Amino acid sequence: MKVRVFVSLKNGVLDPQGRAIHHAIEGLGIHGVQDVRAGKMIELDVDASVTDEQLETMCKQLLANMVIENYRIERLAA
């Protein structure tokens, strides 16, 4: 089963990378973009035996730094 973990910076945590991307978008001449936040997506291919709890543990202890980031787990249909 494919699982996607989306890691994003918490609200209020400065995102200089997002700001630079925003600036570059404006450089394309496209207007109307209010804000840009950059994050990461980690795709895992896991056995059916991997539990939800284990996925949560992976996210909390490694994939996201809970001081500055949030995560969202998305399971894709096999």
Place this chain on the structure above:
Amino acid sequence: MSAFRSAVITFPGSNCDRDMAVAVEQICGGEVLRVWHGDAALPDRLDFIALPGGFSYGDYLRSGAMAARSPIMQAVVEAANKGVPVLGVCNGFQVLTESGLLPGALLRNAGMNFVCREVKLTVENNQSLFTAGYSAGQQITIPVAHHDGNYFADAETLDRLESEGRVAFRYAEEVNGSARQIAGVLNAAGNVLGMMPHPERMIEPAQGGSDGRALFESLVRGLVAA
């Protein structure tokens, strides 16, 4: 007291480990042991452990994230919890926050640029094992070289750090967007210090200054006295 016995940990991608080992050897003397990240145990009877700067594991996932979960770090966390002094510089500071030994996190520099220059620091707490050789409020010059040095913690944590005297050093100028200009923090027990600036690169006039020397001298004096 027996000779000072210290360990410098090397992760794949560390690049300040030799500088750190030279500084410790020249100033603290004794025996400096070099320890590899994959080792499961630390040498016994250590007086001091240093986590050097660099780009451990290529900064994959987050700076310091992979190193914090390496086999040797479990031993470092145990030693730190037993009171062994631990200094993390630059990437070493990132490893300390990722491993939970220090609060907060180090974000990408606010200006997006890698900052590599000498900066002015203020010694905020001169009562610690690492800073007793400085005077309170002393201004020192130490180089920084980092991309992710923007210290972040929530307001409550920052207030607690300030009220407990755990801000060891503060930038005396704008460097990377760090919350409250924090450059170095101590753990609650005072035996773990993480800092972005590199004291090991400022230990003799040939390097442009020796303001980093007092940190290592403080450590030796503190342990002799203890």
